[in-house]
Amino acid sequence: MVSPVLNVQDICMDFGGIRALDEVNLDVKAGEIVALIGPNGAGKTTFFNCITGIYKPTSGDVVVGRSGDSPRRINGIKPNLVTEIGMARTFQNIRLFPSMTALENVMIGTHCRTKSGIWGAISHNRKARVEEQEIIERSYHLLELVHLEEYANELACNLPYGKQRRLEIARAMATDPFLLLLDEPAAGMNPHETIELKELVLGIRDVYGISILLIEHDMKMVMSMSDRIFVLDYGRLISHGTPQEVSGDPAVIKAYLGEGDDDV
Amino acid sequence: MNNNIKADKGKRPLAFFSAGCDSAAHALRRSVLVALWFMFLTFPIMVIKVDTVNKTIDWRWMNLLWIGIGSFVLSFVWRWLLERKELQKDQVSTEGPVERLLTSASSIPAAKWSLLAIVGIAALVFPHLAGMYQTNIMISCLTYVALGLGLNIVVGLAGLLDLGYVAFYAVGAYAYALMNMHFQIGFWTMLPLGAVLGAICGILLGFPVLRLRGDYLAIVTLGFGEIIRLVLENWGEVTMGPSGISGIDRPMLFGHKFGVFDSITFMYYIMLGLMILTIFFVNRLQNSRIGRAWLALREDEIACQAMGIDRTKTKLMAFALGATWAGMAGVVFAAKTTFINPASFTFWESAIILSVVVIGGMGSVRGVILGALVLILLPEYLRAFSEFRMLIFGATMVLVMVFRPQGLIRAKRKVYTYMGRKTAGAEHG
Numbered sequence: 001m002v003s004p005v006l007n008v009q010d011i012c013m014d015f016g017g018i019r020a021l022d023e024v025n026l027d028v029k030a031g032e033i034v035a036l037i038g039p040n041g042a043g044k045t046t047f048f049n050c051i052t053g054i055y056k057p058t059s060g061d062v063v064v065g066r067s068g069d070s071p072r073r074i075n076g077i078k079p080n081l082v083t084e085i086g087m088a089r090t091f092q093n094i095r096l097f098p099s100m101t102a103l104e105n106v107m108i109g110t111h112c113r114t115k116s117g118i119w120g121a122i123s124h125n126r127k128a129r130v131e132e133q134e135i136i137e138r139s140y141h142l143l144e145l146v147h148l149e150e151y152a153n154e155l156a157c158n159l160p161y162g163k164q165r166r167l168e169i170a171r172a173m174a175t176d177p178f179l180l181l182l183d184e185p186a187a188g189m190n191p192h193e194t195i196e197l198k199e200l201v202l203g204i205r206d207v208y209g210i211s212i213l214l215i216e217h218d219m220k221m222v223m224s225m226s227d228r229i230f231v232l233d234y235g236r237l238i239s240h241g242t243p244q245e246v247s248g249d250p251a252v253i254k255a256y257l258g259e260g261d262d263d264v
Numbered sequence: 265m266n267n268n269i270k271a272d273k274g275k276r277p278l279a280f281f282s283a284g285c286d287s288a289a290h291a292l293r294r295s296v297l298v299a300l301w302f303m304f305l306t307f308p309i310m311v312i313k314v315d316t317v318n319k320t321i322d323w324r325w326m327n328l329l330w331i332g333i334g335s336f337v338l339s340f341v342w343r344w345l346l347e348r349k350e351l352q353k354d355q356v357s358t359e360g361p362v363e364r365l366l367t368s369a370s371s372i373p374a375a376k377w378s379l380l381a382i383v384g385i386a387a388l389v390f391p392h393l394a395g396m397y398q399t400n401i402m403i404s405c406l407t408y409v410a411l412g413l414g415l416n417i418v419v420g421l422a423g424l425l426d427l428g429y430v431a432f433y434a435v436g437a438y439a440y441a442l443m444n445m446h447f448q449i450g451f452w453t454m455l456p457l458g459a460v461l462g463a464i465c466g467i468l469l470g471f472p473v474l475r476l477r478g479d480y481l482a483i484v485t486l487g488f489g490e491i492i493r494l495v496l497e498n499w500g501e502v503t504m505g506p507s508g509i510s511g512i513d514r515p516m517l518f519g520h521k522f523g524v525f526d527s528i529t530f531m532y533y534i535m536l537g538l539m540i541l542t543i544f545f546v547n548r549l550q551n552s553r554i555g556r557a558w559l560a561l562r563e564d565e566i567a568c569q570a571m572g573i574d575r576t577k578t579k580l581m582a583f584a585l586g587a588t589w590a591g592m593a594g595v596v597f598a599a600k601t602t603f604i605n606p607a608s609f610t611f612w613e614s615a616i617i618l619s620v621v622v623i624g625g626m627g628s629v630r631g632v633i634l635g636a637l638v639l640i641l642l643p644e645y646l647r648a649f650s651e652f653r654m655l656i657f658g659a660t661m662v663l664v665m666v667f668r669p670q671g672l673i674r675a676k677r678k679v680y681t682y683m684g685r686k687t688a689g690a691e692h693g
Contacts, residue, residue: 052570083572095567097560103680108560112572114553118581121552122545132553140682153679175572 004029005067005179005211006051006087011060013043013050013235020046022235023060028179030067033205033212035222038232039255044215045092047232048183052089053079066178084112088172089181092215094164098157102148102167105156106139109174142170146200162193166200173204180204182214186221194218198225223247231255284343295339302335303328349667366630366673387536391529399532403600405640406535407593412620412632413542414589419618420627420675421550422582423562425482427614428469428489432462432587434496434609436594441509441604442502451515451599455592462591463584470583474576477565489614496606508605515599531600538596542589546629549585551678558582559677616640623664625671634672 004027013021020043028034036044049055051062056076065071066086074082088109097105114135120128143149146166151159156167165185172180185201186194198221204210216222222229222243229246231239233255239246246252285291310331313322370376391399411433418426436458443449443457473484496503503509514527515534522530549555557578560568569575598604616639624635642660646653664672 054566054570078574079566079569080572080574083570088572089570091567091570095564095570097563097567099563100556100559101680103682104556104559107680108556108568108573109571111553111557111560116553118549118554118585121554122548124548128552135553136680136682152682171571 003065003067003071005064006213007061007063007071008051009061009063011047011050011062012058013046013055014058020235021050021057024232024235024237026230026237026240028211028213030178030211031205031209032227033201033214033225035226035229036213036215036232037217037219037222037229042232043235044232045183046235048089048181048215051082052087052181053077053082064179080112083175083177086176086178087181088175088177088179090165090168090172090183090185092183092187094161094168096156096164096168096171098155100156101153102143102156102159103136103139103152105167106142106170106174107135109142109171110135110138110176113174113176139170139174142173143167145173145203146170162189162197165189166197169200169204173208173210177210179211179213182212182216184215184217186216186218194221197221201225280344281340283340283347291340291343294343295336298339299332299336303332306331345667391532396525396528399528401641401644403528403532403535405636406532406539407597407600408617408620408636408640409539409633410535410542410589410593411617412624412636413539413546413629414586414593415617416586416621416627416629416632417546417549417558417589418582418586419621420632421555421562422558422579424579424582425478426485426583426586427482427611427618428485428487428492429586429590429617430609430611430613431469431489431492432465432590433594433597433613434492434606435465435587436462436591437598437604437608438496438503438509438594439591440595440598441512444512444598445509448513451513451595454595458591458595459588460591462587462589462594465591466583466585466587467580469587470580474579486611486614489611493606493609496609503606506605506607508603508607510603512598512602512604514602528600531596535596535600538592543629543633550627550629554578554581619661623661623671625673625675627675628671628673631671631673631675638672 006026006028008024008026010023010025011021012019012023024043024047026034026036026047036047038044046055050057051064051074053074053076060075062074063071064074064085064087072085074085097108100108114131116128116131119125120131140149140152143152146169148159148163148167148170151163156164159167165188169180169182169185182201186197189197201212201214202225205212214222214226224243226243228241229239229243230237231246231249231252238251238255239249241249282288282291285294307328310327311324313324314320315322368375369379390402394402411429415426415429418424418429439458439461440449440451440454443454449457469485469488473481476484497506499505514522515530516522517530550558557568557573560571560573561575561578561582565575568578597608601608620635620639621632622635623639624633625631638660639657643653643657646656649656
């Protein structure tokens with residue numbers, strides 16, 4: 001049995017009187033691709049925000065840990081610490097640094113894995129120079145991974161939409177995560193780009209051994225690449241299992257198509 | 265109609281006469297209207313003059329004519345300039361003439377070094393060629409360069425709008441004045457201490473405003489600046505209140521005391537050294553890991569945190585490092601004037617320092633230097649026009665913001681390139 005890298009137990013999130021997440025359980029094992037799906041407004045992004053520290057969950061436990069390390073409860077810690085532990089995310093509405101180049105965007109991702117401080121910056125000593133070189137080298141290789149190396153010095157805001165999404169993945173990879181959280185990575189992409197993206201995500205899993213949790217609406221992509229799928233509706237987990245199990249589940253069909261009980 | 269204009273804007277050569285209008289006739293009509301409007305507006309002050317002795321009214325119709333002709337001609341120039349700016353916006357590289365000159369100069373090493381050498385030598389011999397008055401002006405100008413570069417870290421790089429920057433300047437100046445008065449501590453000891461005190465105050469201000477951005481941050485920092493000034497004014501037992509502290513020691517060189525004239529020259533060199541140090545530090549900082557984190561923080565705070573950057577630490581670092589230069593400049597200011605009182609640290613000073621940064625070009629070291637030269641030297645040399653001085657000063661600021669909203673010299677960042685196994689960053693400071 002592989003130990004889970006992310007284990008979420010009975011997580012609840014209330015906004016005033018509204019319960020956006022209601023006792024959701026989810027786990028991701030090492031080297032797995034897990035998808036979180038559900039109709040619009042089901043609470044998928046809220047779930048992401050809860051486990052990455054942007055929101056503090058009302059109750060429940062979020063436990064993470066690199067496989068091999070002792071797991072750690074991370075409820076309510078700051079987002080930058082979550083990233084430092086090793087969970088990196090992308091955003092549904094792309095949040096790149098628009099007036100920085102593609103390479104610089106990825107370089108920002110390496111921030112939490114590098115150390116040089118004020119003294120290093122001013123004295124420009126050997127240690128800082130070596131580190132700076134490593135940052136550039138590593139960032140460039142990540143750009144190569146997402147096939148953006150020719151745009152290295154292009155401003156992020158000038159890149160086309162699909163490339164911006166891939167750049168965001170490269171930036172998240174730069175934080176050296178063990179779990180990558182992708183929030184609708186294929187949104188707004190054409191079928192060809194979606195296939196490329198799928199290959200990229202599978203490659204990341206196979207080459208780097210990084211587990212992946214993704215939110216996605218593109219069912220073809222979700223069904224073909226996920227190991228397991230969790231389905232949210234109105235903040236509740238209504239189904240989970242392999243793609244076959246989930247696609248045959250009447251509760252899921254009902255949530256998506258809104259069929260009455262009589263028709264099922 | 266409008267679409268047509270937009271479509272052939274790129275192809276059409278820019279005609280001076282009909283710029284911004286459909287036809288020459290249209291342009292003529294608009295200019296006549298502008299002229300009439302200005303004649304109407306200025307009629308009461310420019311035409312009517314009441315002679316209180318003879319109890320008559322002078323009707324100065326010639327003035328009206330001049331205003332009419334002036335505004336008629338200027339309206340053409342104005343439209344032409346605006347149109348030209350619009351056209352340039354579409355081009356990929358929108359470097360101004362000054363920027364282009366600097367870029368081409370810095371691309372040739374020989375030209376770059378000889379240019380630097382000329383500027384350096386000019387700066388070194390300046391106090392010997394120019395008189396004491398000019399040297400004094402130059403010292404205050406250099407002070408503003410140092411202050412501007414310090415504020416540039418906070419506003420230009422980290423994007424935190426700070427309207428109370430003068431408070432740190434005051435902290436440095438008062439720290440030296442008080443320590444000198446009570447404990448006879450010398451200038452050279454206080455210079456680093458002033459920097460440390462500035463940094464501490466920067467962190468103290470930074471803590472409560474961590475969550476704030478933009479307008480909210482501006483208001484809180486404005487309040488902070490006023491608090492410091494009011495404390496200085498009202499805490500009489502310690503700060504001597506509005507009457508200030510006088511008789512502050514001028515700096516000495518290895519125990520040698522200078523006369524009044526020599527000490528101004530000496531002060532000039534100290535300030536020049538401090539400015540060069542500031543330029544060096546700010547340049548290094550902005551092209552470092554921390555500098556990148558500041559830029560990222562300015563662009564998107566949430567993404568920044570999600571990428572593992574500690575918002576608290578990064579912001580406090582920006583506040584502290586920015587305030588460091590203000591603290592040092594404050595010590596130098598107190599030593600130069602030998603007298604300080606709270607009137608030197610009003611909001612007006614903060615506004616001027618911020619204008620230096622914004623007009624020079626946010627985040628651009630060369631821009632801030634040019635901004636300080638323009639903003640501090642302009643009012644001084646305009647003293648010949650005495651009553652129109654501030655009018656011209658204000659108009660210059662408005663014109664710069666209309667035609668170059670990105671500042672006189674735009675920020676240019678280091679370009680990172682990857683070259684096989686070995687990597688190198690091409691410097692374009």
